[in-house]
Amino acid sequence: MTMAEHDSTSEITRKRDTYTPESLLAVAVEVFIERGYDGTSMEHLSRAAGISKSSIYHHVRGKEELLERAVGRALDGLFGILDEPAASRGRAVERLEHVVHRTTDVLMAELPYVTLLLRVRGNTRTERWAMERRREFDQRVAELLRAAVAEGDLRADVDVRLATRLLFGMINSIVEWYRPPAGSTAATDERVADTVVRMAFEGLRK
């Protein structure tokens, strides 16, 4: 672990001479995922980024601001979906399928940011805020599910809360194994999103 960590750190250091808030964020998210947010110090961030702590403080007030920006990026991606035309017009079931498809896309495109969001536990104000926003998103999806049942398009013999949990369980599990193709840092795999929608809505049976 220390070996690999060291290698990837030096690679990152080699690649960059200057840091932008964006590139610093990308490094911070890697370290947060690796060590956990609680277990990460400014010293760890400084070593991973290959820049001094005072250079980091030039960009951000501290590690909580980095966490806020990182989970904020994931949440912006997710909530952005709900504002898309296909999520706001038409039958609830079509809107729901669109949201499920796009949620899977965003998870893949923003993989480290969504991974971090899913791992956050509520020890600080920012973590509690992130959990609250995540619950809010889940509730918006549960409402769509409820509306689709009311419109007669989804089976009524399934508990909405339970179905929402299983649906997100399936989608969120993708962070455990999905890795973008080499050379790309943010690539979605349409086949994955299509299969999620097909499996959840049509089922595996012919």
Add this chain to the structure above:
Amino acid sequence: MTMAEHDSTSEITRKRDTYTPESLLAVAVEVFIERGYDGTSMEHLSRAAGISKSSIYHHVRGKEELLERAVGRALDGLFGILDEPAASRGRAVERLEHVVHRTTDVLMAELPYVTLLLRVRGNTRTERWAMERRREFDQRVAELLRAAVAEGDLRADVDVRLATRLLFGMINSIVEWYRPPAGSTAATDERVADTVVRMAFEGLRK
């Protein structure tokens, strides 16, 4: 956290005067899940169990034996499913649905043991063995899926490997939120297992 941990520890200590290998295992699994296997020392186990380290050594050779017994219990439950009559006779799709239903049951009935199995990462021989056995179980399920496609009962437009991953993603996510009803340590909720099977095989659409 420390508060809650302390409370539950004293409760356990109050309840038991003597330890059996079984009750020691239950405490060890709680501690492994809480601190991670790597982060657990014999000292932690001794404190949580309220007995001396030498009393623990009276039952087991060390913490790796406790891990082996714990994940072994989860794996015995899972592999036992494959030997059930309903998993070995009839059309592949029926066998597969049975296995998915029963896997969900076993996850709920053996919640802490399966949770630990799912969190194991390969740092020791026992952890690598557990991961290997888990992969073996996943592969047995993937084979059933492949057979059900070949028999024409499952849609052929879904990649078997991907579908297996999503299926286990959905089932395994249950450990994140399922808690057995108060007063019961091993209760399954038929509604949960039914919904998993219905959603995965029939889909949410009417």
